[in-house]
Amino acid sequence: MGRIDGIIILDSNGKPLISSHFPLHPPSYPSLHIDTFNTARKRALSENAELDPVIWVNTLSRGGGSMSGAGLCHVEREGLFFLVPVGQEVNPLFAFSFLDSFLDTLRDYLGDITEINIKDNFDIIYMLIEEMLDEGHPMTMESNMLKEIVLPPTLMRKLLNVAGVSGLQAPTTQPFTAPIPWRRPGVRHSSNEIYFDIEESIDAIIDKRGNILSSSVWGRINCNSRLSGNPDLLLNFANPKVLDECAFHPCIRYNKWEKNRILSFIPPDGKFRLLEYQAAPTNTKNQIPLGVKASLVVEPNGGRFSITLTSKLPSRPLEDIVISIYLGKGATSVSATAQGDRKPLGSRSEEGTAEGYVAGGNWEFDPHNQVLKWKLSSLVSTERSPTLTGSFVSSETQPTPSPSFEVSFNIQHHSFSNLRVDQLKVQGDVMYKPFKGVRQLARSGKVEVRW
């Protein structure tokens, strides 16, 4: 329990880039997993199916006698594949949780996770794996802690290397002595600032008549802390009741929250996710700021559709609106008219890569994956409702388009749940008053409108 076997990173062609040591297994163990994964991936690609999140791999058991197996958990990021074989019974989310924090750490160290970056810093990655995994047991996982042991690659360090100081690190503090696992002692910043990004996304299913069948608002508070010393923060919300189900960063004192609904914590240094929450269900009808009236009629060898959008949000514009629908296998072409307020209308239709540029946004149809997309850069509530009407042709006599339109949008400085930060107090051994920045972003998660 609580053990994974190791970690393997594959490039986009399925060749191993980095593979941790599997001390308890025969040397062929990693390649067995890599092979199984590549075969499964090829099959999934050819069948246009999805890979199961956990793939079963037949292996020889440790003694070598009987056959046993392992679950291979895998994740794809930026075209690279990260595999974690699990040969022993373990909490099913354990491997994926580990992968997640591993990837977060990598991102912290390398910036973007790309093949070049990984090849460039493979020694650091090996050192990281070595610190994070002790024969499959997670060891040191806190990013702040790791940075004391494995120095991140910075230009400064490279220059130092060249100047001959080479690797002789002069760590500011003794590693492994920090009293708080997530914060290095002796942090110093010239300007003391802390930023909170409150990001909310909404999931909703809306039926033909505009009724909301199911909806939920998920939120995250990402934090970027640049505070010196050991500040002890108190974060007050004006309406903490909207936070229904929360997941806290370990730094948050659970007690305080339960009692007073105040977030009390000593933040880690740098970027971290303070809180995830589900907003309490309220009158959700008003929460979805975009009204979509959509209809689609399937006819032999094609169909007709029309979509009308209205903004229900008087204060702010909705941005980056995309309405998309999968038109079913065999859909070959689309002709449509997008109408909006600002410019005179026009329409166009082409075989193949049909695209229309009009004032009411533009639409495009990708004949490879049969998806019709209608994009609008922004929409305000005073505008005349933009519409998209048109028809599509399919080679199937009875096309089976997806039964709902998928809708996505962003709204800056908005919050579905109306969560507001009231004040931030600083206590502890610090004498400064930090600058506090709060930013809100609301976006759609999965919003689907049935026709």
Next chain:
Amino acid sequence: MAALNRLSQRIIENFQETTRDLSLLAGSNPSSTPYDLSDDRLKEISKLLESRVERERLEGMKRIIAGISKGRDMESFFAQVVKNVVSQSIEIRKLVYIYLLRFASTNSDLLLLSINTFQKDLSDPSPLIRSMSLRVLTSIRVPVIQGIVMLGLKKLVTDRNPWVRKTVAGGLAKVYEMDSTSLPQLIPLLQTLLSSPSPLTLGATLTAFIEICPDRLDLLHPYYRHIIKLLVDADEWGQSVALGVLTRYARMMLEQPPNSGSTNPSSIPQPPIRTENGSNEKEEESEDEFSGIDEDLAMLLHFIKPLFQSRNPAVVLATANAYYHLAPSAHKIISQDLLVKPLLRLAGVTNDEKLGKEQISALTWDVIASMVEERPWLFAKHHQSFFLYTSDSASIQKSKLRALVALVDKDNAQVSIREFKHYVQFPESKTGEEAVKAIGYIVRTQPEVAASGLRSLMRLLKSQRDTLVAQAVIVLKSVILSSSTNSSSSSSLPSPQKLVAKLAKQLDGITNPKARASVYWLVGQFAACDPSQESEKKGLGWEGVELWVPDILRKGIKGFVNESAQSKLQIITLATKLLVLSPSASQLNLMSNYLFSLARYDNDYDVRDRARFLHALLKGVRDEKGSATPNGGEDEDGQEEEEDRGGVVLRREQVKVVILGKREIGDSSEKRQASEYQVGSMSRITGRKLNGYEELPEWTDDPTDSSLRDSEFENLQAPTPLPAPTPTYPIPPTTSQGANVIRQGISPVGSSPAGSYPRGITPNLGANTTAAKGKFRDLDAFLNSESESGDETESESDHLPPAPRAVTAPPRSAIVPEYDEDTSEEETDEEEQESESESEDDERAALYR
């Protein structure tokens, strides 16, 4: 001069370095990184490793590591690498360690040369070095040095630094693996670690426990409460391990709470449920609330509650698992319901492609679906959360549908069928199929929506999507069969005959071979009509057969040549059935003769075989008919009868039983095979048993005495009952020890400022009730004392009324309105008295046994 040279060299290198960076940024020339090894670069390694310049040795080590990751044989450098163990640079040393860990076991002789260095490092002032050297030492799996390793472990087990102790814990398992006879020496070390006051070591220690002696749960007795208290502050990875251990411990050692496991709370008398108006009220709760539940179990469940709010999905799942397997199904504070919302949050919040955590979401949905199937009432309130999105991944859709089917009940039947109908249209054909099955299920179980479900199933038959049509027919078949077997429940359904008739009408539109075969089979099965309806046919049809049936046979025979093999088989069967039902219809005889001769020369082996078999089976029927009309027999028949002589000839009635007999509804697709693996285990998800999978034990019948868990160690720490508002704040951790008041300042490093101690109620819970409860729960001790003095029964039972009641009443009345309090008090009183008297009775019964 030399200095000048070096300087110029450095400048050149500096230049190269910067330009390399530039080229890397452009991504044009990655071949110059150490990762890419050409052969000449390999050759340089030896030189680099021997170099005096630290930077070059580092470069050499990097190349070696690169070689390892490319799968080249790097073992030949072992000797040179070992020398670098003494390097001053931590970076080089780390790479050396990585190298050594890989090849240590194969080069033990050379490695022994450097053992001294490691041993010396064990007393290095830097905790990092101590911990690293211990890790390498324990990872060298060479039997010769096990003695040294053991010494090292013993030395560091009392190290001041928790991180070093963590390494020790990791080392225990490695030593055990090398040499399992060392267990007696390891256990004292493990116990020392268990008593460590720092939450940092907890996870590693319990991991070691699992690896070394998972069955020695008795070792944990004195540390049980200690572990629970540290748990909240432990690291995330340790928490999920610890939860597993504690769950197992509770099952083996603690008393099963009433209504635990899969008891539907609605089936037991509900205690008064307080509405969810904020947690502030919880302060009024006291140990009274936990009556009837083993106090140690209550403590566990209460203390792990904060872990539902962990950011780590694995911890949330582990906590949910613990609640699922341990918690009572209805309880004010620690009921199973608590696991529902955190799990749904986990499944929902990660299911967002922009975050890239779909896998976690998919697995969580899978776990939820399994839980719903076992205990649907838990999730009934959250029906909406299960609705499918078209953008969900296929595996999520599958899990959600499983859950939705399990959730179907009277109240949500309408909504469910609407949803299922919608899902049929999903482009993903597997989802569509599952949705069709779901409709079939709801038609069979929920009579009020059955009609609407049937209509949509019928409509599906015309669909072009083959797989859906096939599924629909199969589902209809099972609906028809189940409605014909239990006619009582299907009052709202049309009679099976009508359904089959409708289905048969669609036959021309059905193209899927399996579906067509099913239709033919069904027609045969339900072709018989009531004698009472005979008059309605006005002499048009064949006697004993529904009016529309002959036409189906006609169509079948007409298109016989072009049918698929499985349909052909069913057409022959249909003809046979009709012959049995209506032996006197002359057209039927002609048609079936034609059919049998077609089948006799069919390409398909099975069809020929079946035709021959059925023809022979019908001999008795033909004979009966032949005797009725003496000259009816044809030549061919006559010949065959000659051939078949000697076999048993069945009479018509017998043939009827053979061919039309009711059979079991072979509905394997609908039957949910209950997985043999525990909900929430990896084996459950892969569907196959992984190494180390072990079924969670059943609740023990013989719970251990709670006094076992009182330890002197424990007394040091907890029992000072804290005032409810624990003043853990505002005290910064580094400046004062105040935050650790609870831990009585034992932790030297002030391990965590989180102060995430759940409410103050638990300490007194531990302290107050121990005495009273411990006394009468340990029945053995009780009985023993009984044999000495018989009178004690009375006095013991006098102890029973829970004393704390008086304590709890006043705070509660502070907020609960007067009348409310009265009623609730009375109710609980009565209940408790009942249970008390019951337990008394039990005891008495046991006494007189």
